[in-house]
Amino acid sequence: MTETTPAGATGIRHWVLTLVCTDRPGIVHAVSGAIVDAGGNITESQQFASLDTGTFFMRLQVEAATERGAFEAKLAPITERYGMVWALDVVGRPLRTLVLVSKAGHCLNDLLFRQRAGQLGVELPLVLSNHPELSGLAEFYGVPFESHAVVSAAQKKEFEQRILDAVDEHDIELVVLARYMQVLSPELCERLQGRIINIHHSFLPGFKGANPYRQAHARGVKLIGATAHFVTSDLDEGPIIEQNVVRVDHSRTPAELVAIGQDEESRTLTQAVKWFAEHRVLLDGARTIIFR
Incomplete structure (x- = not known):
């Protein structure tokens, strides 16, 4: 450093x-x-x-x-x-951070807002996306935004190379997947091991695939939440940094479950990034030690 x-x-x-x-x-x-x-x-x-x-x-x-x-x-x-x-x-040096997104903007918005408000010790030189929808949000906060189509294996390889180029170009110390809806290659996971964080929903029981909140509603889920973890080549199985959960009941609609889940995802990811930026997250094999 x-x-x-x-x-x-x-x-x-x-x-x-x-x-x-x-x-x-x-x-x-x-x-x-x-x-x-x-x-x-x-x-x-x-x-x-x-x-x-x-x-x-x-x-x-x-x-x-x-x-x-x-x-x-x-x-x-x-x-x-x-x-x-x-x-x-x-102490307090802003960590140079690259954010990857797709179409959902709730996590990106929370990161950008808290960074501007001085509540998050990161510097954001670039947002990369596989869709153009969030360009206006990044522009509002004055952060450069790039979108690249990723619909083929060749385009995925090109985009991952752009990620690595951006890491070198901007001296990136942390990469954040703020609802980036692409599976990263094992090679990229290996290159960024220990400095790439992802966020996803946490249901009990878990629901994968399309429309997880609608699946949860149909099954009468009582607890929903979010998990922030380090990215590894094992999908969604990296060392866990932070988790949050909230109780719901039968009266919640699928749209309400989505809104509740997005709130949990945003605050969970932001907390994980904050701890990482403050050097409070240390790896112990497949788990983390968090000095809060």
């Missing part, structure tokens, strides 16, 4: 540090000591040791009048000793 936020008037910088390694004694003590040696003060600290995988996870926010290079130099011996996968970033 590149430090893009200058220090305040007092010269104090605010850092977020994430660490993942094999769990063993002394990690917290060693990390804390390195931060003190770097002149840092820990303002937020969360940690978790997974009994399932034997992995230790930690997220820290630190204030320090320390340049990145000096901070990293103090951390380096500790990260090497414990074999850590780690990242250091500026």
Whole structure:
């Protein structure tokens, strides 16, 4: 990551540090000591040791009048000793994010609105779509929009290449599928592993295919909701980041179920993106560790 936020008037910088390694004694003590040696003060600290995988996870926010290079130099011996996968970033730095959409605009609208309102720490240089319907919505928020027809295997391959080109062109750190209704190829999933998030409805029981809300209405569903997860080559089975659910009853029409479901999808996806942008989401195999 590149430090893009200058220090305040007092010269104090605010850092977020994430660490993942094999769990063993002394990690917290060693990390804390390195931060003190770097002149840092820990303002937020969360940690978790997974009994399932034997992995230790930690997220820290630190204030320090320390340049990145000096901070990293103090951390380096500790990260090497414990074999850590780690990242250091500026607190609040907007994450460069590419959004993919189709025709439904509720999730995109929520992301665009909250980003403009300062409630979501992302920067949105581009929206890509396989349909032109949402161009006006993106234009309203001043975000560039591109649509490309995807009705054949060749066009799908071309569009996925455009996604990868956009990732490189705009230094994209996160890709969000905001109701993008195309299955991504295993190759694209592999290239963007750990930094691509999808949203879909969650019914009990689940309904797939066309008109899931009408199917749910016909079966008298009592709970509907949404799931945000990382994208993998296994369709809709990636590590779950966030889920929400709401109770409904027999009085709800299919149209009302759609409206309720779209609200849940919007808030669930936005929450997942917010946590990811704040470096609160860490992977533990097929599941996630969320430091709220």
